[in-house]
Amino acid sequence: MLFENKEVFCMLFPESIRTLVCSDFDETYFAHDRNNAKDVKALMDYLNKERHLLFGIVSASTLDMIKGCLDEMEMEYPHFIACNSGTELYYYKDGEEIYDLDYEKMLMQQGFTKSTILDVEKSLADRDIQLMVQELFVDAPFSRNYYYRETNREEDERRFQQIRATAEAQHLIVNISKCNPLIGDPADCYDVDFFPESAGKDAIVRYLIQKYDIDFDETYAFGDSGNDIKMLNAVKHGYLVSNATAEAKERHLKHADFPYNKGILSILERRSE
Template sequence: MTSKDTWLIVSDFDETFMPVLSSREADAGIDKLESCLNQLKRKHHLLFGWATGNSQAVVLDKMKRYPEFPWDFALTSLGTELYWNHPDSVLEDEGWPLQGAGTFPERVMRLSTLFEQEGIELTLQSEAFQQKRIRGYYLNADGNEAIAIEQIHRLCLQVGLEASITYASAAAGDPENVYDVAIMHPGCGKKQGVDFIVKKHEISPARVISFGDSCNDIEMLKACSHGYLVGNASHEARQAFDRVVEGFYCHGIVDGLQRHF
């Protein structure tokens, strides 16, 4: 079997793979997806993993409840870090990101100064979203955000950084009526990380399947040959992308996989 026979299956984590509310977890179909992937892996060569805004520590902590789940990689902190699951350890891919990130903290400090000078008011997100190549903020959706969004992109470009700005998902634990502002090392992101994995493993683009639920998944879903929103996807995500499976959470992932296997 050649690398071109490999399938790549990518899922967002919160509210796609696993509910944020633990009370919903038992009905999310995680065990069903585990069984499905184990069956598929007996017949096909495939890689399964997540592209998520969560940190690596958060993902690994949540997956302690599913020690036998057959995952292969975790593209964490909104695609700024990539980890591979080995039998005895989880190791970071030293080849990602493609550009060195040694000056990221200094650039963020310069950017913060520029934000203050321009009067851009952002709210810092929790510590989990302040990682080595990303800083997370919220921007109020007050009807005047278009000007601030343009300013943020312009100032990021000025200091050699990039911004991913999408409407936040209250279902995933974000506040209501805000934008999720991720200041990132250039060249990173969910889509960009998936592209790196595809190239690294010489996977045919026609064999890439992705799943998401919110606006920060849309770029990745549109770039994949087979991208799907799960049935519990947000209203805003559905307005931006219309390929939706019926099932919620992992039930939806299984629904999508059954279209191809």
């Protein structure tokens, strides 16, 4: 797939890869209010000098949402984008968008269909567990995103256990994390995201490590919320940026000293020390 009707600037794709760096998008790679353009440029300058480093975005957002923001902020496209909670994988090389069909085939081999998630939604509704569909993601082929409105801690945890058990019975992964109002989510809700059991942000990391035969000691990941924790634990060097949510910081103890891109850059610069 080629970009049409516009000039798109992509990072130079490395000919040989020794290091993998994965970053969440909203509130990690960039500030949702777009106030960190200088830090974005500083990180990109660093990455463009690293000829053996593969860098990409791993996000719950849709591809159109990510590309729209990159274009708006006039950012270079990274080497890859894994979108819709790590269920789709695209590479960017010499102005070309390349969809990873091998990764899709791996998901398809599970016999997954979107109706599996819809059946889970109905089953939970029958038990008075109401999930609100996040409309921006309804067209995602391998995932479905919801909001759950919190009640009280004890009742919420009981329902979360039911959600996880129902998903597991259908060979689905479910990620449940507190919403971040800074990215436009409702303050009194949780994100509840379903996808095939071999997918997810952590699965993307493992897939890329295997695909490019990367030494585990040379793997990095960065995030800001609870839905990034599995990805951070799937690499050797997984960090929350300093602006991460309180919930995420309770669940993961390695934190960068700075927010957003500045936090990412501060960790990567240690590699040469």
